[in-house]
Amino acid sequence: MLNDLSKIAKQTNSFLKKYLNKQKYSGLIYPMSYGLFPGGKKIRSKILVDIGKIFNVNNEHLIIIGAAVECIHAYSLIHDDLPCMDNDLTRRGKPSMHVKFDEATAVLAGNSLLALAFEILSNKKLKIKEKTKNILIEKLSKCAGHAGIAGGQFLDLDYEKKNIPFKKIIDMQLKKTGKLFEYCSSVPAIIKNSNDKKIKTFEAIGSDLGLLFQISDDLIDYKGDSKKVGKKTKKDNKLGKATLISLLGYKKTVIYSEKLREKIQKKIMKYGQRSKNLSETINYILERSK
Ligand code: GRG
Numbered sequence: 001m002l003n004d005l006s007k008i009a010k011q012t013n014s015f016l017k018k019y020l021n022k023q024k025y026s027g028l029i030y031p032m033s034y035g036l037f038p039g040g041k042k043i044r045s046k047i048l049v050d051i052g053k054i055f056n057v058n059n060e061h062l063i064i065i066g067a068a069v070e071c072i073h074a075y076s077l078i079h080d081d082l083p084c085m086d087n088d089l090t091r092r093g094k095p096s097m098h099v100k101f102d103e104a105t106a107v108l109a110g111n112s113l114l115a116l117a118f119e120i121l122s123n124k125k126l127k128i129k130e131k132t133k134n135i136l137i138e139k140l141s142k143c144a145g146h147a148g149i150a151g152g153q154f155l156d157l158d159y160e161k162k163n164i165p166f167k168k169i170i171d172m173q174l175k176k177t178g179k180l181f182e183y184c185s186s187v188p189a190i191i192k193n194s195n196d197k198k199i200k201t202f203e204a205i206g207s208d209l210g211l212l213f214q215i216s217d218d219l220i221d222y223k224g225d226s227k228k229v230g231k232k233t234k235k236d237n238k239l240g241k242a243t244l245i246s247l248l249g250y251k252k253t254v255i256y257s258e259k260l261r262e263k264i265q266k267k268i269m270k271y272g273q274r275s276k277n278l279s280e281t282i283n284y285i286l287e288r289s290k
Contacts, residue, residue, distance in 0.1 A: 002284045003277065008049055008066070009042040015067045019120060023134045031101050031109035032116070035074045040092055043285070044069050047209060048184040050278035051202065054271050055188035064126045065136065065187055069180060071117035072144055076153070078110040085157065086239065093230035114144065128191060135190055143179040152176025161240035167241050170211065177217075178210030185209060201267075208264045212285055215257045219289035221252055228288075261286050 016036055023029060052062045066067030081088040081096035082103060089099050098106035120126070121137050128136075142148060152175025159172060174182075185206025189199045217229075222245050224233040236243050244253045264282055268275040 002046070002280060004044050004049075005031050005041060005043070005284075007065070008045050009039065009253070011063045012024050012042050012045050012067050012070055013037060013039060014217070014288070015063055016057055016070070019116075027114050028109050029137070031097060032112055034072070034100060035078050035097055035109055035113060036094075039070065039074070040077075040181050042070060043213065044073060044180055047181060047206070047278070049115055050275075051185050051205075054268075054274045054278055055192045057188045061126060061128055061191065062187070062189060064120060064123075066184070068117040068120040068140070069184060069221050071113045071120065072140070072149070073180060075110040075113040075117075077150055078106050078113070080153065082106055086235070087152070088232060088235070090231050117144075132193070138158045138245055139190070140183055141280075143183045148175055149177075150180035152179065156241065159242035162242065163171070163249070164242035166244075166247060166266055169244060169247060172242070176206055177206045177214040181210030181213060182206035205264060208260060208267075209282065209285070212257060212260050212264065212282070215244055215253060215260070216285050216289040218245050218269045219250070219253065219257070223289070243254055255288060257289075 013036075020029060020033060020036075043064070048062045048066045048069070049059065052059065077091055078097045080086050081091050082098055088096050090096060094100070096106075097109060101109070108171055117140070118137060121140065122133065126133065144150065146154075152172050154170075155172040157184045158169070182203045183206065184260075186199050189202045204264075218236060220229055221233050221236050226233045235241075236246070240246075244256060248256065261282060265279060268278055271278075
């Protein structure tokens with residue numbers, strides 16, 4: 001298990017619990033909590049914190065931004081499981097949101113988590129410069145929308161049971177999964193007011209990390225240890241999903257993922273000891289699929 005992943009997960013959950021407790025009561029608070037807790041690994045927050053270490057960013061800020069990202073991520077999983085999307089009955093080791101409640105509740109709790117993410121980012125608890133905050137809010141909106149996660153999911157569904165070429169599969173995965181990783185990887189550079197070149201460098205590292213994570217997720221689905229991931233596996237093949245495995249086969253996909261890992265490790269090597277945690281996270285992402 002990765003060094004401080006569970007510590008980051010605890011800090012993120014603790015922030016989110018306190019934040020939800022302070023909300024005015026509504027019938028959606030319970031379903032929203034169901035979608036957030038105990039929650040998943042918090043790998044996106046971990047990447048924020050790891051890269052925050054390279055830039056020496058205040059951890060408290062990163063936990064709050066990570067909490068916002070985790071709300072969007074939780075939302076995407078709730079909608080991903082809906083019958084009109086991937087129709088999954090289990091998530092994070094328990095019944096999916098629409099199974100536990102109903103479809104309308106899953107749609108509305110998901111939407112509420114998306115809104116909550118932006119409420120958290122714009123809240124005064126996040127004590128960073130207003131100008132930086134605006135940049136972070138604008139960037140996260142773009143990552144979540146049609147050019148990001150929602151657009152990627154649209155392609156994922158559109159590509160089912162079709163022969164999709166390599167470039168299009170990668171583009172879809174970079175949107176569906178890569179965009180949130182890209183976001184998390186660039187936040188520390190943005191907070192430190194780095195130049196565009198540096199921000200772009202870390203966005204590219206994030207895209208690669210997201211792609212690596214998605215490929216690893218696909219490999220796990222292919223190998224099929226459902227206990228390990230808390231959701232049904234061997235689903236991609238049944239649904240006719242366009243993945244690197246469906247295009248290249250299992251072995252070639254493993255080779256591709258190993259090369260991608262090497263590429264990212266090389267890129268971060270120059271940060272020396274400060275990138276040690278990130279380097280461990282990169283290895284963890286791929287080791288999970290073995
Ligand atoms: C606009 C946010 C938004 C969503 C609407 C439904 C949808 C469009 C997008 C779904 C995108 C999706 C499900 C991508 C898959 C990403 C992925 C590999 C998820 C698994 O992430 P983990 O393993 O999950 O980090 P845990 O449970 O650990 O948090």
